[in-house]
Amino acid sequence: MINLVIFDVAPINFVVPILLFVLLPVAAVICIIIAIVIIRKRNKKKNKALTCGEPQENKEAKQPKKGK
Amino acid sequence: MRKELFLPALLHFFVDFFSVYALFAFHLRSELGAILILSYDALAFLPQPLFGALFEKSKHMASLGSLGCLLVIIGALIPEAITAIVFFGIGNAIFHVCEGKLVLDKSEKSAPLGIFISFGSIGLALALSFSNLYLFLSLLFVFIILAILNCFVPYTKAIPFVYQAKEGHSSTLVLALILIVAGVFLRGFFGQYTAYTWPKNDLSSLNILWVGLAIFFGKVIGGFLLDYFGSIPLIVLSALLSLLGYFFPSSLALSLVGVAGVNLLMALTMEFMRRAMPSFTAFGFGLLAAFLLLGYAAGFALISYAVFQSWLDPILMVLNAASLIFVYVILKKDGRQQTALLGLHPKEGKA
Numbered sequence: 001m002i003n004l005v006i007f008d009v010a011p012i013n014f015v016v017p018i019l020l021f022v023l024l025p026v027a028a029v030i031c032i033i034i035a036i037v038i039i040r041k042r043n044k045k046k047n048k049a050l051t052c053g054e055p056q057e058n059k060e061a062k063q064p065k066k067g068k
Numbered sequence: 069m070r071k072e073l074f075l076p077a078l079l080h081f082f083v084d085f086f087s088v089y090a091l092f093a094f095h096l097r098s099e100l101g102a103i104l105i106l107s108y109d110a111l112a113f114l115p116q117p118l119f120g121a122l123f124e125k126s127k128h129m130a131s132l133g134s135l136g137c138l139l140v141i142i143g144a145l146i147p148e149a150i151t152a153i154v155f156f157g158i159g160n161a162i163f164h165v166c167e168g169k170l171v172l173d174k175s176e177k178s179a180p181l182g183i184f185i186s187f188g189s190i191g192l193a194l195a196l197s198f199s200n201l202y203l204f205l206s207l208l209f210v211f212i213i214l215a216i217l218n219c220f221v222p223y224t225k226a227i228p229f230v231y232q233a234k235e236g237h238s239s240t241l242v243l244a245l246i247l248i249v250a251g252v253f254l255r256g257f258f259g260q261y262t263a264y265t266w267p268k269n270d271l272s273s274l275n276i277l278w279v280g281l282a283i284f285f286g287k288v289i290g291g292f293l294l295d296y297f298g299s300i301p302l303i304v305l306s307a308l309l310s311l312l313g314y315f316f317p318s319s320l321a322l323s324l325v326g327v328a329g330v331n332l333l334m335a336l337t338m339e340f341m342r343r344a345m346p347s348f349t350a351f352g353f354g355l356l357a358a359f360l361l362l363g364y365a366a367g368f369a370l371i372s373y374a375v376f377q378s379w380l381d382p383i384l385m386v387l388n389a390a391s392l393i394f395v396y397v398i399l400k401k402d403g404r405q406q407t408a409l410l411g412l413h414p415k416e417g418k419a
Contacts, residue, residue: 016099019106020369027114028358035121035351042125 072221073180076167077187080220082211083140083163087112089155089204090144092195094152104153111157113361116354119165119397124350129166130405134376136163144208153328164357167348168355173341174223178406182291182335186284189331193280195379197330214226244344244398245352247391255330255369255387256363256383258310275320282324286331299396299406306332313414314381333392340395343404354394 087108096104123132146152171184278313293302309329316322341352345412 016102016106016368019103019110020252020365024106024110024114025362027110028362031114031116031358032355035117035212038118039348039351041304045132051326053166 070175071270072223073171073175074183075214075218075221076171077180077184079133079137079163079167079211079214080184081187081191081213082207083137083160084188085207086140086144086211087165088154088195089150089199091156093199094149096149098301103332108153109361111154112160113163113357115158116165118167118354119161120338120350120352120354122165122349123162123169124348126166127172130221131222131296132168133163133166133170134215134218136160137211137218138167140210141208141215159181161354165350165354168338168353169225172338172349172353177207177291178294178335179291179338180286181338182294185334185338186287189280189283189287193284194279194411197277198321202387224367226227239345241344241398241402241404244340244395245355247395248337248340248344249355251333251391251395252356253359253363253366253389254384254391255333256360256365257367258384258388273397274325278320278324279327282327283331286328287334289328291335293332294339294406299340300334300393303389303392303396306330307385310385311382314378314385316345333388336392339406340392340399343399343406344395 075187091105091108094104103124118296123129130254135161139155139162141151141153142161168184175181209349290302290306291307306329309332310326312329313323313326316326338353341356345352396405
């Protein structure tokens with residue numbers, strides 16, 4: 001991270017405060033929300049695959065073995 | 069520590085060095101410079117949770133880390149500031165998340181975590197202190213070689229960090245995670261807010277290099293201290309040392325000890341995070357990075373646009389230590405605390 005104190009930022013300029021107070025937190029919130037949505041979707045998919053796979057496994061286990 | 073885990077640390081040095089060196093070659097000044105640097109920081113830090121979530125389950129983490137390096141290399145060769153910043157930012161974010169996850173998942177101890185994060189500060193400090201075309205080109209050559217090598221290093225041989233959640237327990241401890249993130253935010257905040265009276269904004273002086281070295285030293289030693297003495301002694305030591313910067317702001321030497329003290333906690337934070345959220349280390353790493361920037365930006369905003377409140381500094385430092393101690397308690401309750409080599413009860417609570 002580059003330290004901003006090396007720049008002589010005058011408080012009269014409004015672009016830097018807007019970046020600091022509005023854009024930065026909003027961008028962070030958006031990124032984190034999208035990341036959480038991705039993780040939750042992946043978990044849902046994984047859980048679905050697990051629950052769908054279970055009966056089939058049981059079915060296979062219950063099937064009598066052929067050829068013996 | 070296994071030798072292959074030094075490669076991500078070396079790459080971290082190069083990624084930070086080239087991003088900053090090439091950015092400052094554009095001779096950024098005043099407001100425009102601040103806006104561009106802030107944009108770079110935002111691109112490099114804020115998308116990290118997003119990239120973390122996207123790449124979490126990837127089996128090609130090292131190759132993705134090298135892709136991040138490639139973007140930084142391309143950025144270093146682009147002669148136009150805004151395009152270069154986009155490449156640096158995205159490259160940085162991908163590199164940090166992927167290599168960070170690699171180190172978090174492949175290192176059993178905490179020392180490699182400290183080593184990995186420490187090399188970036190040296191790269192940054194060197195980039196701000198020196199300017200030499202031959203240095204730039206020779207380091208670029210080494211960087212390219214190491215980035216290619218990174219794709220072929222067998223990281224699978226390293227001893228992995230494995231944590232299995234107890235039956236019926238969620239693998240993610242949300243409260244612990246919130247407290248860790250709050251601690252990181254506070255650290256970013258007071259790191260910026262401490263009113264040193266020696267000239268830290270003077271690029272022509274060697275102070276910036278000294279600060280970089282202090283950060284490097286704090287991060288490296290923090291991982292080793294954590295392995296040997298455990299979490300609580302490290303948190304107390306860091307809190308005591310970081311107060312030095314507040315009480316002796318005019319002394320460069322004591323302030324540097326304070327800076328190192330603040331940075332002692334970096335490895336601990338990563339260690340806590342991987343224990344609180346072992347299934348999503350890439351996302352967790354990104355979350356820490358994003359909140360470090362937010363805390364840093366908040367500290368900078370307050371120092372620039374509000375009346376300076378010096379009493380706030382020690383309070384925030386103590387709050388940071390308290391939040392981490394509370395995280396330790398939560399992790400211990402769940403049997404996830406780290407076992408120190410020189411701890412009082414070495415056999416207790418092995419994860």
